[in-house]
Amino acid sequence: DAGVTQSPTHLIKTRGQQVTLRCSPKSGHDTVSWYQQALGQGPQFIFQYYEEEERQRGNFPDRFSGHQFPNYSSELNVNALLLGDSALYLCASTLAGGSGANVLTFGAGSRLTVL
Amino acid sequence: GNSVTQMEGPVTLSEEAFLTINCTYTATGYPSLFWYVQYPGEGLQLLLKATKADDKGSNKGFEATYRKETTSFHLEKGSVQVSDSAVYFCALRGYGGSQGNLIFGKGTKLSVKP
Numbered sequence: 001d002a003g004v005t006q007s008p009t010h011l012i013k014t015r016g017q018q019v020t021l022r023c024s025p026k027s028g029h030d031t032v033s034w035y036q037q038a039l040g041q042g043p044q045f046i047f048q049y050y051e052e053e054e055r056q057r058g059n060f061p062d063r064f065s066g067h068q069f070p071n072y073s074s075e076l077n078v079n080a081l082l083l084g085d086s087a088l089y090l091c092a093s094t095l096a097g098g099s100g101a102n103v104l105t106f107g108a109g110s111r112l113t114v115l
Numbered sequence: 116g117n118s119v120t121q122m123e124g125p126v127t128l129s130e131e132a133f134l135t136i137n138c139t140y141t142a143t144g145y146p147s148l149f150w151y152v153q154y155p156g157e158g159l160q161l162l163l164k165a166t167k168a169d170d171k172g173s174n175k176g177f178e179a180t181y182r183k184e185t186t187s188f189h190l191e192k193g194s195v196q197v198s199d200s201a202v203y204f205c206a207l208r209g210y211g212g213s214q215g216n217l218i219f220g221k222g223t224k225l226s227v228k229p
Contacts, residue, residue, distance in 0.1 A: 003158075004158065031215055032215075033215035033216065040221070040222075041221055041222070042119075042204050042206075042219030042220050042221045042222050043159070043204075043217075043219050044219070045215075045216050045217065045218070048215035048216060050215075055215075056215070056216050058216070090158060090159070092159075092215065094215060103161055103164075104159075104161070104215065104217065106151075106158035106159040106160070107158045108156065108157055108158045109158060
């Protein structure tokens with residue numbers, strides 16, 4: 001049973017560029033959350049998608065946007081990249097409602113370096 | 116607002132030593148509390164959880180008790196192994212909050228030497 005898969009694993013961009021990160025949730029899950037983990041810090045919640053809509057958002061600027069597709073996969077887009085956007089971006093999935101509702105399954109992350 | 120504070124690392128122990136990683140929280144109402152572990156190059160994995168006061172979560176020899184009176188959720192293990200070397204994160208989900216929205220501490224890196 002595949003867990004959460006993310007791509008790409010690593011990428012390097014320059015300031016001002018745009019990036020798209022992709023996530024496939026664990027089989028059976030329908031809700032996707034995105035987190036930013038700066039070096040030496042804990043993950044910070046960016047937003048959550050359910051039924052193809054953004055349901056909740058953390059304290060991140062509008063440069064961070066997302067999308068969820070009918071197959072529950074998701075993308076995270078970051079525009080006008082800043083040096084401070086360099087981080088590990090984690091995708092996590094869960095099932096809305098039901099016994100699995102409390103447990104998030106995380107992917108291994110996409111490491112973004114902004115030069 | 117809600118927040119989590121956990122002890123600074125790194126923590127270095129010898130194999131079979133006793134482990135405690137302190138975690139305290141600030142939250143209104145009755146949050147759910149979690150410990151996640153991150154092995155090198157991997158995503159976070161749920162280690163254990165507790166959803167109400169006095170609950171004890173346990174898994175793989177690790178334990179943590181939800182103490183509302185001290186707003187704490189300290190992680191303990193009686194005898195650590197080299198394979199326990201990882202970064203440990205304490206996290207909470209606010210009462211009534213979305214299951215996808217967790218607030219994490221900064222993490223504590225544990226290194227266990229043979």
